[in-house]
Amino acid sequence: MSTHSENSANLSPHQRYYLLAWVNAITVLIMVATFVVTGIDVPGRDNCVTRFVDFHAIWGAARLALEMNPIAAFERQTLEQAYSACEQINMFWLYPAPMAVLLTPVGALPFLPAYIGFQVLSLGLLALAVRRYFPKDRTALIAIVFAPAWLPALMVGQFTILWCVGLLAAISAMRQDRHVLSGVLIGLLTLKPTLGLLIPVILLADRRYGTIISAIITTVILHLGATALYGFDYFTTWIAASGSHGASLSTSVTESASMASIAAFATRLGASPALGIAVNMTLLAFAAAALFWIWRKQGAQSDAACAVLCAAIPLSTPYLWHYDAGFSALAAMFIYRAGTQGWHALHWVLLGIVWAGPGITLWNTYFFHLPWVYPTIVVPPVLLIGFAFALWQVKQRPLQPETEKVRNDVTA
Known part of the structure; x- marks a missing residue:
């Protein structure tokens, strides 16, 4: 225990900052990974999306672009169907x-x-x-x-x-x-x-x-x-x-x-x-x-x-x-x-x-x-x-x- 403390004390300020930078990086990655596991639904044939993020809409628009129908992404219902939304969601393209x-290429991937x-x-x-x-x-x-x-x-x-x-x-x-x-x-x-x-x-x-x-x-x-x-x-x-x-900006800023x-x-x-x-x-x-x-x-x-x-x-x-x-x-x-x-x-x-x-x-x-x-x-x-x-x-x-x-x- 004392050896570990002595080694920590012997670190230079630069080494300590480098270690702290990696601690922060690992923390950020763990937070993102936790969110992916617990906060996102993956669209599929047998399930629909209730926990969604912006990338659902981006992926849905990419799928429509892959099908050479990108203009359909502006239709909210069609876009929601593209990423398997369970209900109407306030997301748009x-x-x-x-x-x-x-x-x-994003639309070509699961x-x-x-x-x-x-x-x-x-x-x-x-x-x-x-x-x-x-x-x-x-x-x-x-x-x-x-x-x-x-x-x-x-x-x-x-x-x-x-x-x-x-x-x-x-x-x-x-x-x-x-x-x-x-x-x-x-x-x-x-x-x-x-x-x-x-x-x-x-x-x-x-x-x-x-x-x-x-x-x-x-x-x-x-x-x-x-x-x-x-x-x-x-x-x-x-x-x-x-x-x-843009015309609805006055309501968007409070939404x-x-x-x-x-x-x-x-x-x-x-x-x-x-x-x-x-x-x-x-x-x-x-x-x-x-x-x-x-x-x-x-x-x-x-x-x-x-x-x-x-x-x-x-x-x-x-x-x-x-x-x-x-x-x-x-x-x-x-x-x-x-x-x-x-x-x-x-x-x-x-x-x-x-x-x-x-x-x-x-x-x-x-x-x-x-x-x-x-x-x-x-x-x-x-x-x-x-x-x-x-x-x-x-x-x-x-x-x-x-x-x-x-x-x-x-x-x-």
Whole structure:
């Protein structure tokens, strides 16, 4: 017993942090595995789905795309039949045609292998993307890849992690002035356009005109190719469905405790949905102005500027589910990379809160069971903390061109 204690005491601080990173990673994986076993029904011929997640609808839409009938995914009853829903469920499909094309292989697999494979692919690509920023720091790599902030996206099977992978890869390409590649990656991000409201702002501010042209061409090619495959009716149906859903935004922000936008937070505090959306739009305008100013001065080379972008993205949309708040993990990553000199204990506590993000609510679900800890109440303040912390880093650590160039040459 004493020998074990002595060995623990002999660990260096770096070794202890590395061990803690793995403890967190194992905890995250156990939580996800527990959820898969106890919280999800697997569709089959002889059973129907009562315990469902978003991936049920994604898998159902993929099956319809495999049958060359992707437009049927917009019909809620047909989509529910595709993933064997027992009763009418408030789940829908609102993605453009290129997304249906890319998801076709998912529909060829049984549900459980597709679900697990989707998560493994997401985490694997995230590890590759994050490794570009931490080529020699395994502790930071493990901490970001298995950040608790990803828990909601992992459990429900959403695209958030893959979107973040594309963003990290695009920033890395911009830092190397690879305009075509960064534009292609940003063009792929348009497959979930609600998260990309601020991307044009930073591209214009950083004068990335080649990237803008490449992104536009990529987006056009994606949609023309998918339209040639599925027909123009898919495009018009998608536009109509998106417009109809947008018109009901004032009720959507109050529909679930898993909504995590500033608009939803304001309504829980007593504001009307219209006022909550107005507050959210005001914050969007402020974030856009701040990002334009910061990226015009510092650009993609600045970790602090990238932290502001990642912190602002989930704050920019009034229609934000808790799984899309996982961007807080990227905000924490860039805040950390921007520098920790002069930090006190409070800074590290705040970084931990931002790093955990929406995962805090799942920690509560599994371990603490406090009734007031749910996404609509907890996540928006955490996102605001991340945004304020990132802005503080911009002020504290103005871009030093030569220092940044050395850093990014190492991570290239």
